[in-house]
Amino acid sequence: MNPAALINDAKLLSDILNKYQNSVILCDQNTEKLCLPLLNINPETPIISIPAGETNKSAFSLNFIWNKLLEANADRNTVLINIGGGVITDLGGLAASTYNRGIKFIHIPTTLMGMIDAANGGKTGINFNGLKNYIGTFSEPEAIYIRPEFLKTLPFYQIQSGFSEMLKHGLIADKKYFEQLISLDLKVETAEFINWNSLIEKSIEIKNAIVSKDFKESDERKLLNFGHTIGHALESHFINSNLPHGHFVLAGMICETFLSHTVGNLDLAESQKIIFSIDSIFERIPLLAVDIDEIAHLALKDKKNNAHKIKCIFLDKTGKASFDNTITLKDVVESLSFYNS
Ligand SMILES: NC(=O)c1ccc[n+]([C@@H]2O[C@H](COP(=O)([O-])OP(=O)(O)OC[C@H]3O[C@@H](n4cnc5c(N)ncnc54)[C@H](O)[C@@H]3O)[C@@H](O)[C@H]2O)c1
Ligand SMILES: [Zn+2]
Known part of the structure; x- marks a missing residue:
């Protein structure tokens, strides 16, 4: 590499x-x-x-x-x-x-x-x-x-978009890094004063450490898809909107953190803390009931799924994630309804 x-x-x-x-x-x-x-x-x-x-x-x-x-x-x-x-x-x-x-x-x-x-x-x-x-x-x-x-x-909403993947790196692999990012309190007026160099290096280090073990995504690289099972479905549904990729990933990370608790083993208080942290930096995307249904069906089409099972990354705790967890269409709908509540 x-x-x-x-x-x-x-x-x-x-x-x-x-x-x-x-x-x-x-x-x-x-x-x-x-x-x-x-x-x-x-x-x-x-x-x-x-x-x-x-x-x-x-x-x-x-x-x-x-x-x-x-x-x-x-x-x-x-x-x-x-x-x-x-x-x-x-x-x-x-x-x-x-x-x-x-x-x-x-x-x-x-x-x-x-x-x-x-x-x-x-x-x-x-x-x-x-x-x-x-x-x-x-x-x-x-x-x-x-x-x-x-x-x-770069416009601020594009900075937010990249920042979302940095949060993902912290959530799946490094709790301290996640907390450091959240403490930056990213706002339009603070963004230009952030020293991005060391943060960029940290994120690349986390991504490369994962990719170097599994280039073709047979197992561990799947961790980098946290937030993307539902995030990509949202992005496909809103493909003609001007919202950048990272904003859908953020929405996906909220849904998948919710599922990490309801279907997986993530502690309730920890899931709430993570969702609260994400919400304090980014606004949610409003969804209609008809959107939720179509997005859930799009999640089923994700190329990373086997047969009719939806595969999802779960957080086990902040800074540690697991792959190949199975969720159902109903789980996706519930997580999107939670997101929209
Ligand atoms: N290959 C991978 O592993 C991987 C990982 C993450 C995301 N992606 C893909 O990346 C894409 C999103 O990337 P993105 O968010 O960079 O989007 P983008 O390439 O569309 O760039 C966003 C916008 O910023 C503009 N822009 C670029 N640099 C600028 C600058 N310095 N100043 C002002 N404007 C600038 C672009 O013209 C564009 O309008 C998605 O398609 C996503 O699927 C791929
Ligand atoms: Zn992404």
């Missing part, structure tokens, strides 16, 4: 990138405008730019990128440099790992979500037929370069 390198020196990063003679850049319209100019990349490097947003993590965009790579005469010696959030690193990783049976790629994550999660761990993907990340590969980038500087232009 290629560990991410945190680089605070702008010149050092542009020197590293300009060493790649034969490269193509992939970005979205926002990162092209806000991030690319800060990297001082050779102006002759071909740029592929796509519209921003989750709906563009699609087969249409993948086809578009393959065509642009062909136009740029990309071959096995070409390196695709993905500059953006999780949409760009997931999509660019998939485009590169399939074009010409696989060319090299580098991730430069520009969102908190990308830095602490999406760019690490070697999963690539697109959404397909309304289902999250249904098509993809396990393929590792040549390198991951993280520049926390990029967070300065």
Whole structure:
């Protein structure tokens, strides 16, 4: 696994990138405008730019990128440099790992979500037929370069989105880290004063420790899906909303913490404390009865399920989780009703 390198020196990063003679850049319209100019990349490097947003993590965009790579005469010696959030690193990783049976790629994550999660761990993907990340590969980038500087232009609700996955890292693997994150009292007015460097490093360390034991997600890596069984179902249901991924994960973590107590072994007081902590930082997403029914059925379609059983990650306590717990459609409905209460 290629560990991410945190680089605070702008010149050092542009020197590293300009060493790649034969490269193509992939970005979205926002990162092209806000991030690319800060990297001082050779102006002759071909740029592929796509519209921003989750709906563009699609087969249409993948086809578009393959065509642009062909136009740029990309071959096995070409390196695709993905500059953006999780949409760009997931999509660019998939485009590169399939074009010409696989060319090299580098991730430069520009969102908190990308830095602490999406760019690490070697999963690539697109959404397909309304289902999250249904098509993809396990393929590792040549390198991951993280520049926390990029967070300065990131809207606060996107910071919250990345923060949700950091909370997840604490909840599944490190109680002290969870408590440290909660004590930051993340607000729009405090976010810019947070020293993100050490937090980013801690989250990557937790994720990499899990992924290095189980790259293809046969067992332990499933722990990283805490909050995602129900979170992905919510995200698929609201696929055309502008809410970012992490906000659905937060909702999913509330539901799955509830189930960790009602179906699993998590102590009631501890489950309430966790839910209270999450609620103190983020607002809940209002749901209608009809949403709940459809979301529960979408949870059944999650690609990580076997036959008709829904598999879920439970917290056993704060900082420790277990995988392959079975829940029913009724459990999902109850957790969503609790969330909505
Ligand atoms: N592969 C994995 O292991 C993994 C893990 C977590 C999430 N993901 C995926 O990542 C995606 C979510 O990633 P995301 O939250 O980064 O979303 P995103 O890539 O859509 O970025 C969010 C928004 O921020 C903009 N943006 C990016 N950098 C910016 C900057 N520095 N300043 C201002 N605006 C900026 C983007 O243009 C976009 O509008 C989801 O598709 C999710 O499934 C993948
Ligand atoms: Zn996630």
